[in-house]
Amino acid sequence: MWTACAGPRDPVGPGGAPRGSALYQYSVIDALLAGVFDGDLTCGALKRHGDFGIGAFNQLDGELVLYQGVAYRIRFDGSVHEVSDDQRVPNAFATVFAPTQTIALPAGATLQDLQAELARRLRPSAAYAIEVRGPFAAMTARAPEPAKPPYPELAAHLAAHPHTFELTATHGVGIGFWLPAYLARVNIPGLHLHYLADDHKRGGHVLGFRGDGRLEVRVMELSGVNIELSRRPELDQIDLRRDRQRDTQRVETGDRRPAGE
């Protein structure tokens, strides 16, 4: 019997610096972008692959944050709820978070400053789990309204039902991944963060922030990416050959212009 294990290994790999677990992901981002909003993976199964991660819920009913082994749903009204292990997801990304590097961002740093610092310090060919802990003077977050079948494409749904939260003076943690360009279609290149306030009352997909004082960023290099493929029949009805990178950018940045502009 052969097994390939994604748990902590390769503590000091050929690159010299230590790296951690692999990223486990269920399904691919192109399916979510194309409107496949239901999946068969449960939160319980997701947690077997890590204690730290992000994702979506079936019907697109909220944003998922997996933090310190607990899964939370951030609903489109901005409220946060701990979720039971039987809840299912169309897309999720998780790892066992054991950071090996800490970066301090100066007071007033923004999401763009964080992106610039990661681009400056990290290897463009590698993949990383990222945690940014604040106090934040301002945090712009978003969560999706549940969709009704037949589902539209993700960018169209988000544009038609914008739910963005402008949080101020919030303490909490941004959780997510910094991934290389060649993972486009499979996942989101660049930085993808979800926010969870420490009081577990606010959160969402991060569109922007400004730190209030020093921000601590913790980083773990991932050893790989383990994709579990969804077997939902809807995946065979969409055009998987289309390059949806433009969609990714619109969805990530909250750009609500129609695709043609």
Added chain:
Amino acid sequence: MWTACAGPRDPVGPGGAPRGSALYQYSVIDALLAGVFDGDLTCGALKRHGDFGIGAFNQLDGELVLYQGVAYRIRFDGSVHEVSDDQRVPNAFATVFAPTQTIALPAGATLQDLQAELARRLRPSAAYAIEVRGPFAAMTARAPEPAKPPYPELAAHLAAHPHTFELTATHGVGIGFWLPAYLARVNIPGLHLHYLADDHKRGGHVLGFRGDGRLEVRVMELSGVNIELSRRPELDQIDLRRDRQRDTQRVETGDRRPAGE
């Protein structure tokens, strides 16, 4: 300790039909296309992830076939050699092959007929390991000449040093994968086969064939794709943002026209 194991699991998944192990792969195809011809994975480590697979060797010294747990190198002179476990690879793809479906192709079937039959029978969103066993009336195969640093891009190297073998009346097996479009950049979408003759004297990357009598095709649906990322510093020197799909097509089909045409 969390572990995510890629061994046989999910024997009857939510899609209804059985599926097998995950595809394990070392590094991504975009790195090979860009001229990263060296890696740190040994054949011995590759075999821990499966008994069936394909790949390349460091310096691009031949094509790799992993068949029934034994690794072979097909050199640019067309000769085949069993390789020791310490040999290293820049890119390789392997799984534990346990086919669940058999397709018979009629006498005289070609590579294009096989591709059409797989497209007709298999789900476009899923990933498969494929084995095609012949007698073949004709088999066109290729193997690369070793490259010297600084390495050129893969398509340029293959175009400058063409080594194509026109085999006739050959018995053997084509080994490889049939992968969905969203794995472009990570792996090769569509069919990617390497050939190993039963006498272990001929083989190579399959560019075309014509069956001599009935061909038996054995298929296993893969549960996922586990990418182990290479840490070679060369990966950080190449442009990983470029879309190299055109290159993939040129390399796969043996098209030797310059990229501009």
